[in-house]
Amino acid sequence: PSRQDCFQGPKSFDLKLPTLLTLSIPNTLQPNSDWLKERLELSSDQVSTIIKRFPHVLYYSIKGNMEPTLQWIEDRLLLRNTLELANVVEKSPSLLGFSIDSNLEPTLDFYIDTLVDADIAIPLLIQYPSIFGASLENRLKPRLKEAKGAGMTIDSACVIRMAKYTKDQWNRNVETFISKGLKKTLQQ
Numbered sequence: 738p739s740r741q742d743c744f745q746g747p748k749s750f751d752l753k754l755p756t757l758l759t760l761s762i763p764n765t766l767q768p769n770s771d772w773l774k775e776r777l778e779l780s781s782d783q784v785s786t787i788i789k790r791f792p793h794v795l796y797y798s799i800k801g802n803m804e805p806t807l808q809w810i811e812d813r814l815l816l817r818n819t820l821e822l823a824n825v826v827e828k829s830p831s832l833l834g835f836s837i838d839s840n841l842e843p844t845l846d847f848y849i850d851t852l853v854d855a856d857i858a859i860p861l862l863i864q865y866p867s868i869f870g871a872s873l874e875n876r877l878k879p880r881l882k883e884a885k886g887a888g889m890t891i892d893s894a895c896v897i898r899m900a901k902y903t904k905d906q907w908n909r910n911v912e913t914f915i916s917k918g919l920k921k922t923l924q925q
Contacts, residue, residue, distance in 0.1 A: 766795045776807065777823040787882075792832035802833070813845055821863070829866035844869050845875055851896060861893050861915055863885050868900035876900070880907060887915050 773794065774784045789796060807822060812831065812843050816822050826832065835841050848868075849857040862868065871877050880899040881891070889895055889911075898910055 769795050771797060771799065772799050772803070776804075776819075777826060778819050779827075781825055782825060783823075783847065787827060787830045791833070794830060794833050797833060805833065806833055806837060806841070806906060809841060811840075814863055816863070818917075825863060827865045829869065831885075832866055832869060835869060838886060843873060844871070844877075847873055851877075851891060852893065856892060863894065865897060868897065871900040883911055888913050888918060889914055 741917065758902065770784055773779060774781065777783075779787075781893065794803070807826070810816065810825060811822050814825065816825070832841070845858070848862060849855045852858045852861070877899055884891060884895055884899065898907065901911060
């Protein structure tokens with residue numbers, strides 16, 4: 738994409754990342770933008786959308802961060818082609834900033850272990866890649882313990898709720914499940 742395609746002035750970033758204004762367009766910003774376009778076979782509009790949603794991609798190291806992360810996503814999620822990889826990145830461009838060792842790998846392992854089957858967990862992560870961003874220690878593990886304690890069925894729908902619900906939504910979900918379970922018990 739051209740400079741104008743991706744960089745429509747500071748307004749387009751709402752000054753969320755003022756450091757971007759200090760980076761070199763020809764040496765840092767444009768190469769990253771061009772690389773994303775080429776590597777993921779994206780249109781200029783698609784790259785622009787990714788940058789607007791997650792401008793950090795403009796200063797990540799291609800060789801040190803983005804390429805290894807894309808390769809990991811491609812390999813571990815068993816993606817068959819660049820289009821599938823591009824769809825995952827377009828849905829959740831922040832994945833490009835995640836650490837493979839401390840975030841992506843342990844989170845994938847958690848979902849596979851929780852759903853007891855990679856054939857269930859992997860398609861779920863392809864469809865909802867943003868759930869990689871849920872904290873293992875502060876959200877997923879405690880909520881899994883609560884769900885099991887409440888007697889909930891741990892399936893894909895439950896895992897999505899565990900990852901995406903706010904604290905209030907999750908607490909209401911658990912309370913509703915428990916109250917329905919008590920009603921069924923009392924009726925028997």
